Amino acid sequence: MRARPYPRTKPSGVEWLGDVPEHWDVMRAATLGRFSSSGIDKKWVDGETPVQMFNYLDVYRSETKALRYSEELMWTTAEPEKIREHAVRTGDILITPSSETEDDIGHAAHVVDPPANIVYSYHLVRFRISAKCDARFLAYSINAPSIRSYFESVCSGTTRMVLVRDDMRNARFALPPPAEQRSIAAFLDRETGRVDRLVAKKRELIERLKEKRTALISRTVTRGLPPAAARAAGLPANPPLKPSGIEWLGDIPKHWEARRLKDVGTLKGGAGFPHEEQGLEDEELPFYKVGDLKASLDGRVMTKPEHTISKETARKLRAAIIPPESIVYAKIGAALLLNRRRVTFADCCIDNNMTAYLPDKRRIRSEWAFYWLSILDFGEFMNPGAVPSFSEGYQAILPVLLPPLPEQAAIAAYLDEETAKLDALVTQVEEAVERLQEYRVALITAAVTGKIDVRNVAAA
Numbered sequence: 464m465r466a467r468p469y470p471r472t473k474p475s476g477v478e479w480l481g482d483v484p485e486h487w488d489v490m491r492a493a494t495l496g497r498f499s500s501s502g503i504d505k506k507w508v509d510g511e512t513p514v515q516m517f518n519y520l521d522v523y524r525s526e527t528k529a530l531r532y533s534e535e536l537m538w539t540t541a542e543p544e545k546i547r548e549h550a551v552r553t554g555d556i557l558i559t560p561s562s563e564t565e566d567d568i569g570h571a572a573h574v575v576d577p578p579a580n581i582v583y584s585y586h587l588v589r590f591r592i593s594a595k596c597d598a599r600f601l602a603y604s605i606n607a608p609s610i611r612s613y614f615e616s617v618c619s620g621t622t623r624m625v626l627v628r629d630d631m632r633n634a635r636f637a638l639p640p641p642a643e644q645r646s647i648a649a650f651l652d653r654e655t656g657r658v659d660r661l662v663a664k665k666r667e668l669i670e671r672l673k674e675k676r677t678a679l680i681s682r683t684v685t686r687g688l689p690p691a692a693a694r695a696a697g698l699p700a701n702p703p704l705k706p707s708g709i710e711w712l713g714d715i716p717k718h719w720e721a722r723r724l725k726d727v728g729t730l731k732g733g734a735g736f737p738h739e740e741q742g743l744e745d746e747e748l749p750f751y752k753v754g755d756l757k758a759s760l761d762g763r764v765m766t767k768p769e770h771t772i773s774k775e776t777a778r779k780l781r782a783a784i785i786p787p788e789s790i791v792y793a794k795i796g797a798a799l800l801l802n803r804r805r806v807t808f809a810d811c812c813i814d815n816n817m818t819a820y821l822p823d824k825r826r827i828r829s830e831w832a833f834y835w836l837s838i839l840d841f842g843e844f845m846n847p848g849a850v851p852s853f854s855e856g857y858q859a860i861l862p863v864l865l866p867p868l869p870e871q872a873a874i875a876a877y878l879d880e881e882t883a884k885l886d887a888l889v890t891q892v893e894e895a896v897e898r899l900q901e902y903r904v905a906l907i908t909a910a911v912t913g914k915i916d917v918r919n920v921a922a923a
Contacts, residue, residue: 569614
């Protein structure tokens with residue numbers, strides 16, 4: 464794609480727009496259409512009419528920023544007058560006016576060919592634009608960093624950031640003539656489509672690499688090292704097998720044991736973490752919350768947490784002190800289903816939504832316990848109920864395979880090396896995805912603010 468700057472430009476009068484092409488206009492959003500809110504929420508009210516609606520996530524998660532009807536749209540009820548007033552039509556733009564963070568403010572998507580009587584929720588604002596604007600062009604403009612940065616700078620709030628209607632009306636756009644808007648939008652549709660397809664392929668590759676990593680760990684901790692790696696480690700290749708006695712495990716190497724977690728280690732629950740004790744940074748003991756599991760830089764070792772407590776406070780809270788080389792994980796809530804396992808690097812405490820497994824190092828190495836626990840899907844074992852949970856009593860009777868200690872070390876070392884290779888590949892592909900997404904944003908910004916002239920390449 465080759466695009467040059469416009470030959471003649473002029474100051475836009477708007478700092479974050481800079482210079483714009485000489486024949487473009489700079490206009491306030493208020494002159495381009497009307498903003499409205501529906502007040503329609505997801506509550507069902509007896510006597511009202513059932514209706515489907517676009518919601519916040521439909522806009523926020525839209526990759527193409529084009530909203531099309533789906534049978535999976537949320538259902539609610541509303542009065543017939545409200546449905547008529549707030550039904551969307553082709554060319555309407557829906558904007559997210561509030562969020563828990565300012566970064567999520569001002570996402571926009573345009574509506575394409577909706578059936579009759581599809582409305583929008585109170586979490587969105589409808590921007591019904593005039594005939595002088597192309598909806599695709601304007602949606603690209605709203606999502607460009609220049610407008611988004613304006614929205615972020617003017618939104619306000621404490622627990623929830625809100626973009627008020629006047630701030631939306633005062634947003635300024637650089638507008639070429641309508642035919643040129645359509646040409647730029649067509650160009651961006653084509654070029655961002657190419658980027659999106661490439662990103663999708665790379666994400667598929669990432670998923671395949673992660674699946675390969677999971678399969679590698681599962682195969683190795685249940686069957687042992689591949690023959691060549693076993694010989695290199697001085698271990699027997701292709702050892703004879705025996706039934707494990709556990710249906711989903713099948714056969715295991717004959718010289719391995721199948722035991723329960725509690726037979727070769729200790730499970731310790733966490734403690735309640737009062738709000739007034741949180742936020743301290745320089746006390747003796749790290750205090751980990753479930754969210755800290757995600758923060759691990761390498762997906763294995765816990766990092767320095769946001770919260771610490773003193774040993775005296777730990778005693779008052781009756782919080783068990785978890786030693787280094789313990790494996791910690793979530794035991795309740797949605798985080799349980801993420802199956803994250805992490806290893807502690809120092810004495811620490813954990814909150815009461817977590818469990819720590821302390822391996823008996825006479826029987827099981829910490830690195831082996833980490834890899835073994837990583838193949839167990841807690842979702843298969845959790846207690847039924849509205850909130851997922853997995854008690855320590857049930858955790859204690861989970862199976863664990865035990866090769867001899869030297870073989871545990873050899874397998875863990877092999878997995879360290881092989882998973883590191885796969886992790887490096889994943890990182891490379893993720894960085895490529897990030898670069899593509901940055902290019903996508905830069906291309907949109909340059910096109911909708913007139914920094915590049917795509918008129919001669921739009922139809923290429």
